[in-house]
C-alpha cells in the first residue's frame with residue numbers, strides 16, 4: 001500500500017489530468033450532484049463584506065459565486081496547478097488569493113481571520129481529516145462558520161443494478177479505495193472511505209460546534225423530473241431514494257483549541 005505522501009502526490013497528478021472534467025461542476029450555489037442548493041438551504045447567513053476561504057477551489061466557480069454575493073476577500077487552497085490556472089482565469093479582476101498546496105498542510109494562511117471557510121466536494125479527498133479540520137478551525141475567527149459538502153458516506157457504498165439499490169461493500173470498512181482510470185483518464189486516484197460519525201467526531205475533536213447536518217434531498221428543480229433508472233454512480237433515481245450528498249455546517253464558538261492540542 002502507498003504511504004500518505006505517495007497518495008497525495010498521485011492524487012495531485014491525477015487532478016492535474018482530470019480537472020477539465022470538473023470545470024464549474026460541484027460549485028455553489030449547488031452543493032453537489034442533484035443536491036439542494038444554497039438558494040434553497042441558505043446556510044451562509046450574510047456573505048457581504050466577509051472574508052471567505054475555499055478548500056479545494058477547483059475551477060473557481062464557487063469563489064466567483066462568493067464574489068457575486070459581495071464577499072470582501074476571496075481566498076482558496078487547492079493542490080492542483082491546472083485548477084489554479086483555471087481559477088485564476090475565471091477570477092480575473094477579482095483579486096483572489098489562490099494557493100497551490102495540499103489542504104492538509106500548514107502553509108501560513110492567516111489564523112483567526114476568516115468569517116467563512118467552505119468546501120464543495122473536496123474535503124473527502126483529504127488524506128488526513130483530523131489535521132485538515134484542525135487547520136480550518138485555526139483559520140476561522142471566533143464566531144466564524146465552516147460549511148462543507150461531500151458524498152453522503154453511505155451513498156458511496158450503494159450500487160444500483162436495474163433499479164435495485166443495494167449495499168455493495170461494507171460501510172464498516174473505512175480503508176482507502178483506489179480508482180483506476182479515473183474519469184476515463186490514465187490516472188489512478190485514492191479516496192478514503194469514512195463513516196458519517198467519523199466526520200462528525202473529527203469536527204467535534206477540532207473544537208467545532210455542529211449547527212446542522214443535512215442529508216440532502218434532491219433540489220426542487222429535479223422534483224418533477226422523470227427519474228430514469230440508471231446504474232451510474234450519480235443518478236437522479238439513486239439520489240431520490242437515498243441522499244447523495246451530506247452537508248455540514250459548524251461554528252467556531254470558542255478560542256483556539258488547535259494551539260492547546262499541540
Ligand SMILES: C[S@@+](CC[C@H](N)C(=O)[O-])C[C@H]1O[C@@H](n2cnc3c(N)ncnc32)[C@H](O)[C@@H]1O
Nearest residue numbers: 015027056058059062079080102103120122125
Ligand atoms: C470536485 S473539485 C471541487 C470543485 C470546486 N468546488 C469548484 O467550485 O470548482 C475537488 C478539488 O479538490 C482538490 N483537491 C483534492 N485533494 C486535495 C488536497 N489534498 N488538497 C488540496 N486540494 C485537493 C482538487 O484539485 C479539485 O480541484
